[in-house]
Amino acid sequence: MPYEPPTHTVERSLRATTGARTVAGVDEVGRGAWAGPVTVCAAVTGLRRPPEGLTDSKLLTPRRRAELAPVLRSWVTAYALGDASPQEIDDLGMTAALRLAAVRALEGLPVRPDAVILDGKHDYLGAPWKVRTVIKGDQSCIAVAAASVIA
Template sequence: MNNRPVLVAGVDEVGRGPLAGPVVAAAVILDPENPIDGLADSKKLSEKRREELAEEIKVKALSWSISRADVEEIDQINILQASLLAMKRSVETLSHPPQLALIDGNHCPELDCAMEAIIKGDSKEPAISAASILAKVARDNEMKAMEDKYPGYGFAKHKGYPTKQHREAIIKLGITDIHRKSYAPVQQQLEL
């Protein structure tokens, strides 16, 4: 017998590792009467499948929310605190306040409900999987849009992660407004 409260939110974030762009979090309360097939850790799904599932989640979930912490916040309070802040914002902006939040990872944000941190939760809990999918699709789309604003960096391809192409672009073109100045490869470029 499942004795969990009725409104359980899955919460996850995407974008702790990149050198540029925001950290994006999502919170999702799935509808037990309206299941979604194929939910999994967003990193294990193709881009096309993630986008299809994201649309289905938005239609079928009881409630969902996507929030972010921007580059200035990341540089000011560090990436862990910015990730927790984005998660907190996501839970607080759900249309239905959850009775329990299942958080991917080993840290919980400050919330006004019961919480449980679950390591690798995005592959264990469907609601966390749904949150990881929404967060990844939202962040990827935001970084693709940066391609036009900052040509030459390859944001549509690497989404701000520290690939060889991205590190070379930073050296060649310099840093942009969306680069995280507290991250070592960006700091090193600032010091030149």
């Protein structure tokens, strides 16, 4: 299957259907680790053309990820990181810890998003955010792909 770069299709749809002006893409790293924190990135990209080669961080070589991350940090409108510690994961469970890290990231943004795109099929975030889940969002959605690489 040929490479399809991520697009703003989901962001545009959310803006049209919910009236959202600011949309954040959210993705995490560390979720599968046996030990260590889970880190979530929330990224707001607007509707600008992304840097060349943007895709899911798992599809990039470590070298390309390292090259692209600083470019993305400068390119995005805003981004913030949130963590949940191993102790918080043990105490709360992975889903609640993932939500905690996502809330920390979203609350760390300089502007509150009107809607959030989560990578995957499960809405672990919930109210008060308007959430759209997108399976393989880190491959198809520019804001989620940017969050994937920055995280």
